Amino acid sequence: MKVLLVNGSPHQNGCTYTALNEVAKTLNEQGIETEIFNTGTDIYACRACGACSKIGRCVINDTVNEFVVKAKEADGFIFGSPVHYAAASGALTSFMGRAFYSGKGAFAFKPAAAVVSARRGGTTAAFEQINKYFTISQMPVISSKYWNMVHGSKAEDVLKDEEGMSVMRALGRNMAWFLKLKEAGEKAGIKLPEQEEQVRTNFIR
Numbered sequence: 001m002k003v004l005l006v007n008g009s010p011h012q013n014g015c016t017y018t019a020l021n022e023v024a025k026t027l028n029e030q031g032i033e034t035e036i037f038n039t040g041t042d043i044y045a046c047r048a049c050g051a052c053s054k055i056g057r058c059v060i061n062d063t064v065n066e067f068v069v070k071a072k073e074a075d076g077f078i079f080g081s082p083v084h085y086a087a088a089s090g091a092l093t094s095f096m097g098r099a100f101y102s103g104k105g106a107f108a109f110k111p112a113a114a115v116v117s118a119r120r121g122g123t124t125a126a127f128e129q130i131n132k133y134f135t136i137s138q139m140p141v142i143s144s145k146y147w148n149m150v151h152g153s154k155a156e157d158v159l160k161d162e163e164g165m166s167v168m169r170a171l172g173r174n175m176a177w178f179l180k181l182k183e184a185g186e187k188a189g190i191k192l193p194e195q196e197e198q199v200r201t202n203f204i205r
Contacts, residue, residue, distance in 0.1 A: 001179050002033040004074040006067070008081040008092025010041045015117040016080040018158040019150040019168050023078055023115065026172025032076075032179060037067055045094040052102035064095060068103035075179055076142075077107070078171070079130055080115040086122030088129050096133050104137070109192055111178050113142040113171055116149045117158065123149040142178055144171040 005024055009016035017036065024034040044060050051059045058064050071077070079096065081088040100107060114130035116123045127147055134141050148171055150164035151157070158164065 001031075001075045001183065002035065002073070003027055003076040003078060003175060003179075004067075004070060005034060005036045005078045006080060006092070006095070007036055007038045008079065008089045008095065009117070010089070010091065011082075012038050014082070014155055015150065015152050015158045016082050016115070018155040019115050019117055019164065020078060020080045022165055022168035023172040023175075026169045027176055030173060030176035032176050035070070037063075037070065039063060039067075039091050039095045041091055043091045043094045044098075046098045046101060052098075056102075058098050058102040060098065064098045064102070067095075068099055068106055071099070071103055071106035074106075074110065075182075076110055076175055077112040077139075078115055078175070079112065079133075080117070081126060081130065083116055083118035083122040083126045086125040088116070088126045093129070096130070100133055100137060107134075108138045109140070111140045111142050111175060111182070113144075113175060114148055115168070115171070118149065118151060119153050120151065123147065123151075140178065142171065142175045144168075144174060 005020045007017050007020055020036055024036060027034050040063050043062060049059065081092045112134040114127050116126045124147060127149065131141055144167045146167045148167060150161050152161055
């Protein structure tokens with residue numbers, strides 16, 4: 001089993017990475033393979049061209065398509081972001097918008113979690129923002145013993161956030177536990193929920 005951890009920070013080895021790395025180490029201890037995937041900073045927003053629904057990939061050639069290929073083989077996800085103006089980073093939201101739209105089939109029924117990093121405030125707003133991608137995609141949301149957040153202005157500060165680090169480790173254990181339960185259920189013959197044809201109501205009459 002493998003979990004992809006997405007670093008939506010412009011700093012590859014900064015505060016967000018430090019939090020994700022703590023989760024990854026815990027997952028590894030539980031026998032789960034991990035990979036930390038950096039979005040990079042040159043991420044363009046969705047053009048709403050609809051081409052991905054016809055060709056099966058985004059027409060913008062950057063790390064999004066590379067990630068979607070990996071996502072199809074992954075068993076779970078953790079998306080991490082610094083807090084910018086009480087929101088997730090622009091790079092991560094552009095990345096997730098295009099990845100989830102162009103790669104719809106890669107995410108449904110796979111567990112996911114959000115992790116946010118801030119110097120001080122805005123964490124819960126960013127946390128809720130990221131979680132919305134999961135709940136619209138039929139993804140079980142994995143929680144911890146507190147909201148998945150760490151605090152600090154630099155990586156060294158995050159390591160001193162003892163509560164935050166403990167929350168990251170609990171998140172890793174909870175994700176591993178869920179993945180093992182899911183695997184056991186599949187082996188026992190439990191099938192995925194029946195899917196209805198999607199209905200898209202237009203409220204403008």
